[in-house]
Amino acid sequence: MTNYKLKKSICLFCSLGCGVCFRVDGERVTQIDYDGDNPVNNGSLCPRGHYNLELIEHPGRLSDPMIGSRKASWEEAMANIRSKIKDADPSTIGILLSGMASNEEALLAGKLARALGIKNIASAGDPSDLEAYEGTKLETPVCSLGKVGEIDSVEALLIVGDILTRSPVLSQRINRVKYGKRGNKIIVIDPNRSHTSWFATNHLKPRPGCEAALLAGMIKVISEDNGKGPVDLELEQVAEITGIPSSSIIGAAREFNCAASGFVLFAPSAGKSRNDLIKYLTRVICDLSPNKKQAAFYSFGNTLGVNVILDRTVEARTSFPEFKEKIKSGEIMNLILLGDNVFAGDPDIEKKLERMNLLAFSSIFPQKIYQNAQITLPLASHLEEGGSFKLADGRVETIEPVVGKAGRRSNSDIITSLLNFNDEDREKLKAEAYELAGKGPLMQKANPAEKIAESLESSPKEEYPIENITHFGNNDLVRNFFWFRANNRSKA
Numbered sequence: 001m002t003n004y005k006l007k008k009s010i011c012l013f014c015s016l017g018c019g020v021c022f023r024v025d026g027e028r029v030t031q032i033d034y035d036g037d038n039p040v041n042n043g044s045l046c047p048r049g050h051y052n053l054e055l056i057e058h059p060g061r062l063s064d065p066m067i068g069s070r071k072a073s074w075e076e077a078m079a080n081i082r083s084k085i086k087d088a089d090p091s092t093i094g095i096l097l098s099g100m101a102s103n104e105e106a107l108l109a110g111k112l113a114r115a116l117g118i119k120n121i122a123s124a125g126d127p128s129d130l131e132a133y134e135g136t137k138l139e140t141p142v143c144s145l146g147k148v149g150e151i152d153s154v155e156a157l158l159i160v161g162d163i164l165t166r167s168p169v170l171s172q173r174i175n176r177v178k179y180g181k182r183g184n185k186i187i188v189i190d191p192n193r194s195h196t197s198w199f200a201t202n203h204l205k206p207r208p209g210c211e212a213a214l215l216a217g218m219i220k221v222i223s224e225d226n227g228k229g230p231v232d233l234e235l236e237q238v239a240e241i242t243g244i245p246s247s248s249i250i251g252a253a254r255e256f257n258c259a260a261s262g263f264v265l266f267a268p269s270a271g272k273s274r275n276d277l278i279k280y281l282t283r284v285i286c287d288l289s290p291n292k293k294q295a296a297f298y299s300f301g302n303t304l305g306v307n308v309i310l311d312r313t314v315e316a317r318t319s320f321p322e323f324k325e326k327i328k329s330g331e332i333m334n335l336i337l338l339g340d341n342v343f344a345g346d347p348d349i350e351k352k353l354e355r356m357n358l359l360a361f362s363s364i365f366p367q368k369i370y371q372n373a374q375i376t377l378p379l380a381s382h383l384e385e386g387g388s389f390k391l392a393d394g395r396v397e398t399i400e401p402v403v404g405k406a407g408r409r410s411n412s413d414i415i416t417s418l419l420n421f422n423d424e425d426r427e428k429l430k431a432e433a434y435e436l437a438g439k440g441p442l443m444q445k446a447n448p449a450e451k452i453a454e455s456l457e458s459s460p461k462e463e464y465p466i467e468n469i470t471h472f473g474n475n476d477l478v479r480n481f482f483w484f485r486a487n488n489r490s491k492a
């Protein structure tokens with residue numbers, strides 16, 4: 001008889017954060033299983049979610065620290081990093097933390113930055129997600145962030161982008177809205193036909209990159225219909241920019257506004273202009289229209305938590321775009337990359353990485369562009385470390401390790417070693433990280449009229465956007481998985 005235990009965790013391949021379950025036999029995970037009790041996904045997993053097993057059991061995982069091309073002990077590798085950063089000018093040091101890192105790891109990374117006196121600390125991740133995150137920080141009167149569990153009971157969905165490529169498991173909820181009650185509306189804003197637009201009762205296809213302008217037009221209709229004040233905007237101008245007739249803009253705005261309840265789902269992507277404005281404007285719509293909620297879904301599970309905690313820990317820190325520029329200009333010469341290869345395909349940065357004074361990176365899998373790294377650290381995944389994570393709808397989930405780390409270390413272990421923290425410090429840190437993540441972003445004042453004017457200026461894209469994610473891969477990590485290797489040999 002098979003003797004296994006079931007252990008629960010969550011998937012971080014997108015910020016929906018579905019529950020997953022593993023069959024564990026001693027220290028080995030033998031199979032991925034379904035977590036039918038998890039209210040987020042009720043046992044469903046998308047194709048990407050099934051690959052969580054490979055974060056633990058993939059035979060190609062890194063297992064030994066390396067200095068150059070030789071194996072080293074953890075002590076030697078960490079001493080090497082310590083000695084290089086000890087002598088470096090703080091302005092030349094940069095720390096980049098994966099968007100799948102836990103809240104505790106983000107807090108530790110922030111503390112390390114403070115201890116070293118550096119501002120060059122950023123969250124890695126999809127650049128369009130990081131742009132959208134900026135839109136969460138612009139103040140609106142009401143906090144309209146909705147919970148995943150609320151999505152399927154509303155009467156109208158307004159979906160910006162192909163949300164089902166990002167978070168396929170949401171299809172069960174969208175389906176329930178579509179077939180739940182006669183008259184329910186699903187309005188999809190996307191220049192392309194997609195998996196998501198298949199569900200649409202009203203598919204608006206603006207010119208690529210004009211989503212923000214279209215939302216601004218809808219805001220005008222909703223604000224004026226609801227007696228919330230005039231919006232200085234010509235609908236005919238919006239129609240000209242977006243290619244959507246003003247009658248269709250009015251119709252879509254009223255469909256959403258008149259529904260007794262509604263939810264805006266947003267998938268940031270490189271095909272859109274100004275993901276930050278789109279995020280902000282979806283929140284404005286929810287403020288103006290009664291009983292409406294919204295959430296953006298990111299491609300790295302803890303995008304929200306990592307950014308919120310870094311913002312709250314390191315004042316005036318460097319943004320991800322600035323961080324990249326500082327590498328290109330040679331200002332950052334000592335780089336600690338914790339958990340992700342986000343520079344693949346950027347030849348300017350790849351060249352600079354070859355000439356760093358210090359290039360240390362922790363990684364689950366070998367990554368080609370870092371073959372010149374001085375120090376490589378085999379990373380334990382969140383399934384082996386546990387921690388807390390702030391998902392798309394603001395809920396903070398805490399998970400326990402599924403199995404041991406088998407000689408690898410987590411980013412928490414690595415930073416703790418650089419900070420000389422002890423176990424007691426780390427216990428206290430858990431409560432602090434959980435509390436900080438729960439607080440949400442640090443808000444900034446915003447002028448709605450200015451933002452609406454900016455949305456009309458956001459440039460249309462020349463070509464139809466090619467979404468930069470698929471069901472199987474949204475980053476270099478996932479591209480190590482067997483499906484990807486078998487089907488994309490030239491790219492792997």
Ligand code: SF4
Nearest residue numbers: 011014017018046049
């Ligand atoms: S929808 Fe997102 S969180 Fe859920 S299984 Fe797929 S990738 Fe993981």
